[in-house]
Amino acid sequence: MRYSKLFGKTNKNAPHEADSTNARFLIQGGFINQLAAGIFTYLPLGLRVLRKVQKIVRDEMDAVGGQEILMPALIPKQLFETTQRWDSIDVLFKLEGAGGKEFALGATHEEVVTPLAQACVKSYKDLPVMVYQIQDKFRNEARAKSGLLRGREFSMKDLYSFHTSQEDLEAYYDKVLEAYLKIFQRCGLDAIVAEASGGVFSKYSHEFQVATPNGEDIIYLCEDCRYAQNREIAIMKEGDVCPKCQKGSIKEVKAIEVGNIFKLSTRFSDPFDFTVTGEDGLQKPVIMGCYGIGPSRVAGSIVEVHHDERGIIWPKSVAPFDVHLVSLGARDEHVAARILDATQSLYEDFERSGIEVLWDDRDASPGEKFADADLIGIPLRLVISEKTLSADSVEWKERNRPDAHLVPLVDVKKEAKLF
């Protein structure tokens, strides 16, 4: 992509609506545009990041046997009445359609997926089965804030699992826990597994928390064995000896919740009378689990963790492009033309090799181009200038390292596959 053609450029000034690091850099860098509090448009750069996070999530959900489906956002009121949640979920957006039919916008999909599974699953032989979707969710937050961290409309992956026994659920739950850790690791996030409230049917649920000074949650964390609990249920406090490993010291940590997993047991199968025929021919209750990750919140969290004062430092796995190619101008127009030619040739080589490249082809100063490259945060910056060209080289600078060095052009082309 040529930067001169890209829809959504960087802004010189930090946006006034930015109340957090991720909002500031994502809006200023041209990744997202705020339409209203907690409601954003993804511009091309931001959508590329979101899709990469979603792809990682999809890979790992497929790997644990999840089958992808897509449920609607419009959910008839009667389904929430069945589970008695129409009035108890305080963030439901409610609306009325033609003929006075009432709907909620999906804030969560247990009310859709449970009767759906009921229609598809009849016998214990059909279980376990796991389905997930990646879809936009809606929550009527009184205080939407912190950019992509707490939105009114946001991307969500929700997986639901259906089992014949509590043991089968437990085994699958542990598998998803590992899959989640893999997802966060692939996204460059060091997630802490924290115990949280389990509701009626289980002692604990588990949250995946990323430590950052801007986190809304407080967790208590053992510095040694990484045992952690959300403050809401914690029986430990800062300075305690870890109740688990009996060794480490407990620390209070601010964190962002990027995922959670929950044993639902029969909380939703009961109100829908969702049972299956067991091996003995009798009807058995279906045991459920649910597992959420918000890809847009993950993207925001990555920025909260990976940035410096100049801008974002994307992990390669979710960067909008692999390479930020920068061509500089020259006083002599023949030299300027040679720089453009060399850059064009490298750009085409990259595109042919499937390397995702953003080429800053603007007629702008080196200072402006470098500042924008730092703000956008693509992992590798390659600069072609009069100086580098006279050495048949490009300047190679990694976003997360202070030093730059010259690399022969021919090597860059050869090593293209290494990016």
Added chain:
Amino acid sequence: MRYSKLFGKTNKNAPHEADSTNARFLIQGGFINQLAAGIFTYLPLGLRVLRKVQKIVRDEMDAVGGQEILMPALIPKQLFETTQRWDSIDVLFKLEGAGGKEFALGATHEEVVTPLAQACVKSYKDLPVMVYQIQDKFRNEARAKSGLLRGREFSMKDLYSFHTSQEDLEAYYDKVLEAYLKIFQRCGLDAIVAEASGGVFSKYSHEFQVATPNGEDIIYLCEDCRYAQNREIAIMKEGDVCPKCQKGSIKEVKAIEVGNIFKLSTRFSDPFDFTVTGEDGLQKPVIMGCYGIGPSRVAGSIVEVHHDERGIIWPKSVAPFDVHLVSLGARDEHVAARILDATQSLYEDFERSGIEVLWDDRDASPGEKFADADLIGIPLRLVISEKTLSADSVEWKERNRPDAHLVPLVDVKKEAKLF
């Protein structure tokens, strides 16, 4: 994918809610599940089809320079007030959020994309620019019906283009028209370009219509040169001589509208005061075009066109899988085991080669398996039975051809790349 594990199987009986061929076969075949009138869940089979249609649309939008973005579904009321459409779009779902803030659910996105482009585009040098999204739209239809043809929540691709002159818009409009024809052709649809009402700023818009007995629209079509007009604006009638080629005869045809393109001129840039600095330094109005295709409606239309009395006949480009592999049972358990082994081996070969294969591995009768294969409509069915195995062969049957023949197993493996 093993059919025994697939979430969402075929149903023996046609669904009572099916008021059209596409609803009947898609629900009965386990592609979609109806949650409420015009509101569907895509099951794994249906989602695979939808994603393939979306991928074709995305390819062709990228090819005409479209940049993909993603706008929110929640749109603040004030934007529709600016364009005076809050009360005039009769299918807007309206809702109220925290603090009494009013929103519409996006039925169309001119009100979002125009101020967005205004924020991103300042000078004539930034134009033309084209952005699109593939996103779910919401329309509060009084009579949602005909399966995926008229939904309350449905997949939509909307492209918007911004130009400095009417001539530039016209040239791009023609380019998109060609891209649309390519999209429909790739989806196996023979789309007719019909003139339709152009609104205030242009004489005509253009609709892409697919002739089918179940179509809601009526068009008048020249059988010779394929010139066509929507009945709403038609100046011709059945039996007339074509006013364009002066040769063909005009026929009245029922059709489904699968796309439309529209020259908006300054209809939306005016109310937002969206102008750019021209070459002469003066502010110039921005000229817009918009271009819609509904991928879910396209999927439904494909079924309306490509089916027989037994089920769907998917074009290969949008089929949920390339191959429907069917293993049959045998009385002798050693033979049955050999059939399973041979099928398993072929299944794994296909998966390794990237061929998408659905394996009907159930313990069911040949009749049941063949009926399901016909209903689901995957282009190629390969059967392994005692008879075929004794000839080291598989039975090769294409969904759109009546005859089946034996092909040596070794050839099927070798020709895997041909599928």
